[in-house]
Amino acid sequence: MEMIPAPAAPAKPTAPGAAGTESCRARALLGPAGPVRNGNRKPPRGPAGMEQCPPARVPEVGGGCGRGDRMDQAQRERLESIVGHVFADASLPELALRHASMSESRVASNERLEFLGDAVLGLVACERIYQLYPHLLEGEMTKIKSTVVSRQTCAAIGDGLGLPDLLELGKGMKSGALPHSLSAAALEAMVAAIYLDAGLERARRFLIPLLDPRIAEAAASGHQENYKSILQHHAQSELGGAPVYVVTCESGPDHSKLFEISVRVGERRFAAGRGASKKQAEQHAAMLALAEMGVLAIDPAGKPRLIRRNGRAGEGESAHAEEPGGAA
Known part of the structure; x- marks a missing residue:
């Protein structure tokens, strides 16, 4: 008697999330370009060499x-x-x-x-x-x-x-x-x-040109009040007047300006400071004026150091360590 084949068993329902899991595993093994054969293709790997599953598409x-x-x-x-x-x-x-x-x-x-x-x-x-x-x-x-x-x-x-x-x-x-x-x-x-x-090196190359100008600006603004305040004090006590800041040069396109600002006290004019903003240039000018007055010294690394305070020898501390308007 001819045998009639039994009907195929119905497919088992897939548990919620299982399809996504299996699909993820399949992508990890097959990759976007097909299966891995004879070791010629490897699954995609992240920065630490870990196998990665491409993100699922979102509707x-x-x-x-x-x-x-x-x-x-x-x-x-x-x-x-x-x-x-x-x-x-x-x-x-x-x-x-x-x-x-x-x-x-x-x-x-x-x-x-x-x-x-x-x-x-x-x-x-x-x-x-x-x-x-x-x-x-x-x-x-x-x-x-x-x-x-x-x-x-x-x-x-x-x-x-x-x-x-x-x-x-x-x-x-x-x-x-x-x-x-x-x-x-x-x-x-x-x-x-x-x-x-x-990888990290490529991210670093992307970020450095974006961060460096802002790092310089943050570093300068952090010391700006101190240098200008210290100069204000010494100018009044030693030269009998307040510092006056004058823009002597402004160059460059709008998105990349360079300012040059000189500072004078009475008839005495000091070296000009430079910066990407007026605040930076004023900060630099005040620092140079203090160095010329012998209030601070600038070492080869660019670190300013107070060498005297209020007419007396200082403690060798960084200029930014002194609070603005310190006691006489």
């Missing part, structure tokens, strides 16, 4: 005041031109610019990259402060770092790069001005994207 949720659609080739090329890096993993810059309002889950937004980028940014900032100012103590370096990695500074950098124009935003974000926190978050997420795509 479209509508447009916003920034990019409402997925990043196309022209937008990606524009971004890569801005940050100076061509991404091997195209999903990373897209994720870095995806706001939570555009995602069904916050895990699929740029918040995790923002977390990682904040750490990378802080590391590079600390490294540069340590390298550029070998004479500063821990507390002084911490003050500079807190300014350089602040939300306000990160937002200014992000705005300058034009990152808000590339953000992928949901419909709820389309009205009103965007908060600065979005630009700061986009910058930190982009730092993480570059770090994951090409």
Whole structure:
């Protein structure tokens, strides 16, 4: 008698989340270009050599005041031109610019990259402060770092790069001005994207030109009140007048100005100071005037040191160690 084959058993239902897990494992093994054969291809790896699973695609949720659609080739090329890096993993810059309002889950937004980028940014900032100012103590370096990695500074950098124009935003974000926190978050997420795509050295090369001018400005502004205050005191007590600061030269384009400011007390004129802002130039001019008056000395490393205070020999301390308007 002819045997009739038994019907195939129905497929077992997949537990919630299992499909995503299996899909993730499959991507880790197969990769975007197909299976691994004979050891010719390896799964993608992160900076520490760990196997990585590409982020799952998130369903479209509508447009916003920034990019409402997925990043196309022209937008990606524009971004890569801005940050100076061509991404091997195209999903990373897209994720870095995806706001939570555009995602069904916050895990699929740029918040995790923002977390990682904040750490990378802080590391590079600390490294540069340590390298550029070998004479500063821990507390002084911490003050500079807190300014350089602040939300306000990160937002200014992000705005300058034009990152808000590339953000992928949901419909709820389309009205009103965007908060600065979005630009700061986009910058930190982009730092993480570059770090994951090409490593720490590439992230460092991206950040250094952006951070160095702000580190210099924070370092100068941190000492500005002291130098000008010290000069004010000594000028009045020794020269009988208050310092007057005069801009003697202003050069360079609007985005990269160089100021030269001289300081005089009565008929005595001192060497001109220079800086990227008037405040920096005044700070430098006051420091040079104090050196010319013999109030402080500047060592070969650029460290100013008080050698006398109020007509008496000083203790050899750094100029910024003295409080403004110290006791006579």
